[in-house]
Amino acid sequence: MKITTFGDNLIQLTRFPVLFPVNCYLVREDDGFTLIDTALPGSAPAILAAAQAHGGPIRRIVLTHAHMDHVASLDALHAALPDAEVLISARDARFLRGERSLDDSEMQGKLRGSYQTCATRPTRELAPGDRIASLEVIAAPGHTPGHIAFFDTRDHALIAGDAFQTRGGVAVSGTLRPLFPFVAIATWHAPTALASARALRALEPSCLAIGHGVVLTAPLPAIDLAIADAARHLNEDPAHAA
Numbered sequence: 001m002k003i004t005t006f007g008d009n010l011i012q013l014t015r016f017p018v019l020f021p022v023n024c025y026l027v028r029e030d031d032g033f034t035l036i037d038t039a040l041p042g043s044a045p046a047i048l049a050a051a052q053a054h055g056g057p058i059r060r061i062v063l064t065h066a067h068m069d070h071v072a073s074l075d076a077l078h079a080a081l082p083d084a085e086v087l088i089s090a091r092d093a094r095f096l097r098g099e100r101s102l103d104d105s106e107m108q109g110k111l112r113g114s115y116q117t118c119a120t121r122p123t124r125e126l127a128p129g130d131r132i133a134s135l136e137v138i139a140a141p142g143h144t145p146g147h148i149a150f151f152d153t154r155d156h157a158l159i160a161g162d163a164f165q166t167r168g169g170v171a172v173s174g175t176l177r178p179l180f181p182f183v184a185i186a187t188w189h190a191p192t193a194l195a196s197a198r199a200l201r202a203l204e205p206s207c208l209a210i211g212h213g214v215v216l217t218a219p220l221p222a223i224d225l226a227i228a229d230a231a232r233h234l235n236e237d238p239a240h241a242a
C-alpha cells in the first residue's frame with residue numbers, strides 16, 4: 001500500500017499504484033481518523049497498519065458509493081473495528097444490502113460496475129448537508145445514484161470518490177479515458193455526473209482527492225477542463241456548458 005500525506009489532515013492510501021490504482025483516505029480528526037472508502041478485498045490489514053503508523057484509531061468508516069473497489073474491505077474492517085461508525089448515503093445503502101433496482105423517479109440509466117453486497121449494516125445513513133466531524137456530506141450522484149463526496153470544512157479538501165478520476169487523464173465520471181476506462185464504464189448516468197461535477201466545482205476545493213489516480217492540489221483549472229470535455233462528449237449546448 002502506497003501512503004501519501006497531504007497537509008495536516010489527509011492521507012491517501014493506494015493499492016496497486018502502478019497498474020490499477022485504488023485509493024482510500026484517512027482524514028485526521030481530534031479523536032482519530034475517519035476512513036473514506038475501504039478499497040479492494042484484502043486491504044483491511046494495510047489500512048489498519050497505516051492508521052496505527054500515523055497515530056490514530058479509525059473512529060468512522062464512510063463510503064462514497066457501493067462499488068466493490070470502495071466497499072470490499074468493509075466487512076473485514078468492521079470485524080476489526082466493531083465500535084467504528086459505518087456511514088453511507090441512504091440511497092447507496094440499498095445497494096450495500098443487495099438491492100439492484102432503480103426507483104421510477106430516478107433517471108433510467110443502466111446500473112453499471114460491480115455493486116457489492118456487504119453483511120455490515122450502516123450505523124447511520126447519510127443525507128447531503130450532514131456533518132461527519134470536520135467533513136460535510138455533498139451530494140454527487142451520477143457515477144451511482146447515491147454517490148456522495150466529502151468536503152473538509154477546515155482546509156476545503158474535497159474527497160470525491162468516483163465523481164472524478166485523475167488516472168489516465170482528469171475526467172468527470174462518465175467521460176471515457178482510454179488509458180483508464182473503468183470509472184466511465186461503471187457510471188450509471190453521465191449527465192447527472194456532469195451536474196454533480198459542476199456543483200462540486202462550485203465549492204472551489206483546495207485539492208481534489210479521488211478513487212483512482214493522484215490527488216490534485218489547486219485543482220480548479222483541471223476540473224474546468226474536465227467539465228468542458230464532459231459537456232462536449234454529452235453534446236451539450238455550448239451556451240449551457242460554461
Ligand SMILES: [Zn+2]
Pocket residue numbers: 065067113143162186
Ligand atoms: Zn465506482
